[in-house]
Amino acid sequence: MQFKVTEAAFEGFRLIRREPRTIAIWAVFSLAASAALMAAMIASGFGRFMGASTQGSMRPEALTGFLVGELIAIGGAVLIASIMGAAVYRAILRPAEAPLTRLRLGGDELRLVLLSVIMGVVFTGLTIALAIPVGILGVAIGVGANLGQGGAEPNAGAMVGIVLVVLLGYLLVIAGLVFFAVRLSLAGVMTFAERRLRVFESWRLTKGRFWRLLGCYGLAVVLMLPIYMVMMTLYFAITFAFSGGDVGRAMGEIAQPDMTSVAAYFSPARVIYLLLAGAMGGVLNAVMYAPAAVVYREIAETRPESQAEVFS
Template identity: 75%
Template sequence: MQFKVTEAAFAGFRLIRREPRTIAIWAVFNLVAGMALTAAMIQSGFGRFMSASKTGTMSPDLMVGLLIGEGVAIVGTILIASVMGAAVYRAILRPTEAPLTRLRFGGDELRLILLSVIMGLLFAVLSMALFIPVAIVGVAIAAGSGFGHGESVGATAGVVLVTLLGYLLVLIGLVYFAVRLSLAGVMTFAERRLRVFESWRLTKGRFWPLLGAYGLAVALMIPIYLVMTTLYFGVSVAFAGGDFSRAASEVFQPDMTTLAAYFSPARIAYLVFGGAVGGVLTAVTYAPAAAVYRDIAETRPENQAEVFS
């Protein structure tokens, strides 16, 4: 059984319309969790590293602080994403569970955390396995054409074009693997056991419809991002007294040396905007895979056996 691309892409928006109160709670959760994670990251050593980087006084201890801060950011991001992902899956696949918030922390979330770690390592290895041969070929072509030693403009353009084409093919390969394994999370949640490669079998013959559904969902999110960024930049300009340069610096390079420096009035406004939009984006991001799995799983033999037993 195939699924409808548009229905999968709009699954998040249907969830928003059906459970607006839940989405509002998710927005508050995103805001609080995001602020707590950022504060923990700055306090864990990242802030000291940023302060030292501005003065040029680096030391091994500061590098350790940087690594700890980045570790806190990675662990916190995985934790928040797993909790929110499970909440969306729960709303679509188990609508009777935790009907007010859909938020829990238990076996479902722990399995998704473990899956996130495995997937992160898997795609890190996969990226290296794909990028390294392309880099080697690029170096070989450059050496063979005398790149950097007075070669012609045409030869230089040829090397650059071949290298870019190679990296484009690698990117396409990573997208292919990501789509084929995209149901691993919802399968792990729905079947209450770790599922990593089972998604490969379930997505067989469905790559293009899945890519279409995810692509359409991303396209629907772009206007939301643009609106949020525009509002935030407007607020930043207002707090900066009309100084566009200072506002741009606040938007793209926030001061993370201390908690007081980071949580400026403009940044707090951004976090409020981000938290509000975060509830919507969470639904739009995770819902398509859950909707696809729900439609496909209805025809899986083990599920049919449960229905007719």
């Protein structure tokens, strides 16, 4: 059974229209979870590391705070994403469950957390595996150009050629990662729907559907971009206003906010931005997670049960 690209990509907006109260609750959850996560990061000492690195005075405790803050950030982001992803999947695949909020913290969410950790390891390995040949190729071309010049520095034309070849190589690395990401993109919704960890089973289910899936996800990204751009434009406008009309100060605040303390981070401009981001958060999560759920719902009947055929 095949799926319709546009219907899957627009499912998030249909969900928003069907369940506006749920989306509003998601917005509140997104705001509260994001604020709590940032407060925990800052309290861990993450901001002290940023300040020390800027001043050039690094201490062991600052590095420890940074590492703890990074773990909190990654772990918290994965947990929030798993809760929100499961909520969207639940709204589409199990509409009778938790009809008011769709939010839970149970086996479904914990399996998605575990899947995220595994996928992180998998894609880290894939990135290294794909980047190594590109690096070797770049070194080999550089050495060859150097030898061709009799040991002298390569001329400008040779340098441009080396840069272009390496750039092409890294574009191929990105293309390879996109290919694997699309082929494994149904792992999350499969793990949720089947109530067991499904890591590579998505490979078989997406066979022969790569381009349709890429088009579906690409369209969903295009639909999310205006929302994100409006949010960032408003954020800049608010920061610009609170900075007294100083563009440089506003850009600095956005690029590197003061994280030395919770009070310093939650400035009036950032509080307003977080309120806007929270309001947008429910919408963005619906648009982001809904396509995979619809695709799975439409094509799951064709999934082979033989685990031996996963990579065929």
